Amino acid sequence: MTDRTETNGRGVTLEEVARVAGVSRATVSRVVNGNPRVAPDVRRSVERAVDRLGYIPNPAARSLVTRKSQSIGLVIAEPAGRLFEDPFFPRLLRGIGAALSSRELQLVLLMPQSSLEESRAERYLTAGHVDGALLVSLHGNDPLPAAVARRGIPVVVGGRPPRGALVSYVDVDNVQGGRSAVEHLIGNGRRAIATICGPSDMSPGFDRLAGYRQALDAASRERDPGLEEGGDFTQEGGADAMRRILAARPDVDAVFAASDLMAAGAVQVLRAAGRRIPEDVAIVGFDDSPIAEAADPPFTSVRQPIEEMGAEMVRLLLEHAAHPGAVPRTVILATQLVRRRSSEGVAKR
Amino acid sequence: MTDRTETNGRGVTLEEVARVAGVSRATVSRVVNGNPRVAPDVRRSVERAVDRLGYIPNPAARSLVTRKSQSIGLVIAEPAGRLFEDPFFPRLLRGIGAALSSRELQLVLLMPQSSLEESRAERYLTAGHVDGALLVSLHGNDPLPAAVARRGIPVVVGGRPPRGALVSYVDVDNVQGGRSAVEHLIGNGRRAIATICGPSDMSPGFDRLAGYRQALDAASRERDPGLEEGGDFTQEGGADAMRRILAARPDVDAVFAASDLMAAGAVQVLRAAGRRIPEDVAIVGFDDSPIAEAADPPFTSVRQPIEEMGAEMVRLLLEHAAHPGAVPRTVILATQLVRRRSSEGVAKR
DNA sequence: TGACGCAGTGAGAGCGCTCTCACAACCCAG
DNA sequence: CTGGGTTGTGAGAGCGCTCTCACTGCGTCA
Numbered sequence: 001m002t003d004r005t006e007t008n009g010r011g012v013t014l015e016e017v018a019r020v021a022g023v024s025r026a027t028v029s030r031v032v033n034g035n036p037r038v039a040p041d042v043r044r045s046v047e048r049a050v051d052r053l054g055y056i057p058n059p060a061a062r063s064l065v066t067r068k069s070q071s072i073g074l075v076i077a078e079p080a081g082r083l084f085e086d087p088f089f090p091r092l093l094r095g096i097g098a099a100l101s102s103r104e105l106q107l108v109l110l111m112p113q114s115s116l117e118e119s120r121a122e123r124y125l126t127a128g129h130v131d132g133a134l135l136v137s138l139h140g141n142d143p144l145p146a147a148v149a150r151r152g153i154p155v156v157v158g159g160r161p162p163r164g165a166l167v168s169y170v171d172v173d174n175v176q177g178g179r180s181a182v183e184h185l186i187g188n189g190r191r192a193i194a195t196i197c198g199p200s201d202m203s204p205g206f207d208r209l210a211g212y213r214q215a216l217d218a219a220s221r222e223r224d225p226g227l228e229e230g231g232d233f234t235q236e237g238g239a240d241a242m243r244r245i246l247a248a249r250p251d252v253d254a255v256f257a258a259s260d261l262m263a264a265g266a267v268q269v270l271r272a273a274g275r276r277i278p279e280d281v282a283i284v285g286f287d288d289s290p291i292a293e294a295a296d297p298p299f300t301s302v303r304q305p306i307e308e309m310g311a312e313m314v315r316l317l318l319e320h321a322a323h324p325g326a327v328p329r330t331v332i333l334a335t336q337l338v339r340r341r342s343s344e345g346v347a348k349r
Numbered sequence: 350m351t352d353r354t355e356t357n358g359r360g361v362t363l364e365e366v367a368r369v370a371g372v373s374r375a376t377v378s379r380v381v382n383g384n385p386r387v388a389p390d391v392r393r394s395v396e397r398a399v400d401r402l403g404y405i406p407n408p409a410a411r412s413l414v415t416r417k418s419q420s421i422g423l424v425i426a427e428p429a430g431r432l433f434e435d436p437f438f439p440r441l442l443r444g445i446g447a448a449l450s451s452r453e454l455q456l457v458l459l460m461p462q463s464s465l466e467e468s469r470a471e472r473y474l475t476a477g478h479v480d481g482a483l484l485v486s487l488h489g490n491d492p493l494p495a496a497v498a499r500r501g502i503p504v505v506v507g508g509r510p511p512r513g514a515l516v517s518y519v520d521v522d523n524v525q526g527g528r529s530a531v532e533h534l535i536g537n538g539r540r541a542i543a544t545i546c547g548p549s550d551m552s553p554g555f556d557r558l559a560g561y562r563q564a565l566d567a568a569s570r571e572r573d574p575g576l577e578e579g580g581d582f583t584q585e586g587g588a589d590a591m592r593r594i595l596a597a598r599p600d601v602d603a604v605f606a607a608s609d610l611m612a613a614g615a616v617q618v619l620r621a622a623g624r625r626i627p628e629d630v631a632i633v634g635f636d637d638s639p640i641a642e643a644a645d646p647p648f649t650s651v652r653q654p655i656e657e658m659g660a661e662m663v664r665l666l667l668e669h670a671a672h673p674g675a676v677p678r679t680v681i682l683a684t685q686l687v688r689r690r691s692s693e694g695v696a697k698r
Numbered sequence: 699t700g701a702c703g704c705a706g707t708g709a710g711a712g713c714g715c716t717c718t719c720a721c722a723a724c725c726c727a728g
Numbered sequence: 729c730t731g732g733g734t735t736g737t738g739a740g741a742g743c744g745c746t747c748t749c750a751c752t753g754c755g756t757c758a
Contacts, residue, residue: 011477011714013713013714013715014714014715014716015714015715023737023738024737024738024739025714025715025716025738025739026716026717026737026738026739026740027736027737027738029715029716029717030736030737033716037735037736037737038736038737039735039736039737042736042737056472056475056476056477057476057714057715058413058476058477058713058714058715059476059477059478060409060410060412060413060418060477060713060714060715061409061413061713061714061715061716061743062714062715062716063409063412063715063743064407064409064410064413064713064714064715064716064742064743064744064745065714065715065716065717065742065743066715066716066743067743069409071457074458086436086639087435087436087439089438089439089442090436090438090439093438093458093460094460097458097460097462098462101460101462101466106457106458106459106473106478107457107458107459108420108455108456108457108458109423109442109446109455109456109457109458110455110456111442111443111446111450113446113447113450117450123405124455126405127405127406127407127408128360128405128407128408128409129408129455235642235643260643261639261643264643264645265643267645268645271645289639290435290610290638290639290640291639291640291643293584294584294609294610294613294614294640294643294644295643295644295645296613296616296617296620296644296645360744362743362744362745363744363745363746364744364745372707372708373707373708373709374708374709374744374745374746375707375708375709375710375746375747376706376707376708378745378746378747379706379707382746386705386706386707387706387707388705388706388707391706391707406744406745407743407744407745409743409744409745410713410743410744410745410746411744411745411746412713412745413712413713413714413715413743413744413745413746414712414713414744414745414746414747415713415745415746416713
């Protein structure tokens with residue numbers, strides 16, 4: 001097969017295949033696109049010609065007339081590198097990729113690092129390069145979802161979308177995640193349960209803290225601001241927060257950190273202060289990252305269904321593409337508490 | 350501006366802009382593409398029309414005539430999930446993204462999970478969807494690079510390419526990385542230095558082991574097969590290897606692991622055996638992943654310049670695209686040893 | 699004054715495909 | 729046999745853009 005692989009830099013066209021097969025362009029197009037209204041013998045001879053010439057349809061020409069690009073855009077609007085530290089991103093990609101692989105769709109990745117680049121991304125999405133857009137880790141009141149949706153491009157947001165943007169989105173139930181972590185600690189007999197929360201202007205940070213509070217309230221435990229310290233999702237932030245908690249409440253016997261990285265920082269500080277994990281202080285992290293498993297002792301952690309989130313986003317997007325007028329939908333996915341040694345046993349006192 | 354945002358689903362065309370501006374299609378095209386041969390006042394009126402209509406060029410039409418797609422493909426040919434566990438992938442993406450952002454190029458991500466999907470990817474790349482292809486984590490004797498290059502698509506491989514494939518590639522100097530880790534341990538006075546190496550059928554695994562051996566040979570240290578145990582880059586693999594090493598050479602006082610994950614596994618086993626880190630046994634990992642920093646004590650680790658690798662791949666690819674006939678080139682990037690507490694001090698005995 | 703060059707513009711071909719429509723060939727009911 | 733349907737095929741328009749080429753007008757130089 002393929003005795004003429006791209007010798008003239010032009011690529012084989014429908015026209016040439018038609019000539020070789022002795023039929024018209026239209027018939028070749030029918031065969032290539034699986035139209036059943038072609039006589040079996042004609043079909044065979046066309047297929048032979050396609051094979052022999054190594055014909056591959058020109059996507060631009062096809063796209064020009066069909067007005068479909070067979071690809072969707074994924075916009076990661078994370079300004080700095082945070083997203084690149086934890087495995088959120090690879091897992092999301094894996095979920096999206098798995099959902100896409102069965103379709104004939106490709107993924108175009110856009111990682112705007114500035115507002116200039118973000119407007120370039122908007123332009124790209126609305127120019128017709130993609131049949132739909134997936135938007136994740138938007139900050140604050142990003143106008144992107146609304147702008148893209150207004151242009152008639154199907155959009156699905158991962159995480160809570162900016163207020164006012166009427167678009168479909170898939171999110172993880174961070175409140176439930178925080179609550180289940182703290183309920184677990186309460187169930188283990190812990191009495192002074194602290195939290196190292198994330199920035200409250202980010203919905204995951206805010207929601208996980210809300211879950212912490214809900215769990216305490218539901219168990220009629222008193223809350224203490226000295227047990228709630230904010231970090232920035234980093235290890236150093238976690239360590240600093242832990243120091244403050246230790247200073248305010250030396251009797252702390254459990255910590256729920258809103259990320260595994262912050263949990264790792266907290267553990268270092270606790271160890272330096274002579275506390276044993278989990279005997280003196282129980283630890284629960286969030287994300288169930290490789291760090292949680294590699295830690296010593298391994299961290300109990302709240303696992304987010306990131307792969308499912310990606311897959312669900314694709315599902316929703318295709319749904320929107322199929323039914324252009326459909327109303328925006330919301331999908332909230334449950335988290336799962338993965339128990340490991342860092343929160344074992346009951347506190348002794 | 351934009352008083353007509355996509356009402357008919359068709360999009361504004363050059364033709365309409367030309368009519369509104371009172372010029373020909375050709376002139377509008379010149380303005381849009383920055384051709385200087387346009388009278389200033391005409392240019393202004395065209396720009397006004399473009400603004401008012403919210404005109405965005407149709408990429409498919411443009412691509413059809415220019416034969417350029419303004420995008421490049423990134424193929425991640427990792428069959429299973431390994432790649433998604435460590436932050437290699439995000440870092441690579443960051444490097445590529447940074448190098449691309451200054452150009453008007455987009456990134457299409459292909460993650461074939463089977464040979465069927467891989468041939469689909471090959472088809473995609475050779476169909477003219479992309480102006481060039483970046484290929485990473487190819488396994489064994491993957492025919493992809495050669496196939497794509499044969500079709501005249503510029504190609505750059507990340508990591509060692511399959512033997513026989515004459516393509517440009519960018520790799521990390523794993524040999525030097527392994528050697529520097531072991532030299533560091535020798536310099537610290539360690540006497541029985543073990544290695545937990547990766548699978549020897551993967552070039553990183555093979556090369557890091559070679560570096561380990563080179564360093565010992567250069568220091569005229571005797572090598573002992575009992576100090577070389579293979580893992581599979583996972584934590585459990587590292588733990589198992591460590592147990593074997595401990596059984597064969599209880600006097601081991603340093604371990605160079607070919608990944609941080611394996612180092613973490615080794616540390617758990619060493620702790621369980623009552624060894625202190627770094628007093629009794631020094632540890633050096635590889636990758637400088639978040640785990641290395643989060644570990645207690647934090648691991649000394651060999652940092653790979655992944656971001657630079659991505660950026661360099663893009664540079665090489667653009668070079669190839671600019672000079673189609675150019676000979677394949679190779680770039681090898683140096684690693685860097687990041688010292689932390691896990692390998693501090695001199696072994697006492 | 700005429701020849702020449704050059705900046706600015708428009709007409710029109712053509713990129714490779716899809717899809718509508720017309721038409722030929724054939725089948726079968728009446 | 730004729731009329732109506734069905735099936736298979738081809739002609740041709742058109743998607744929105746770029747780019748070549750020809751043309752006009754104007755300044756410059758011999």
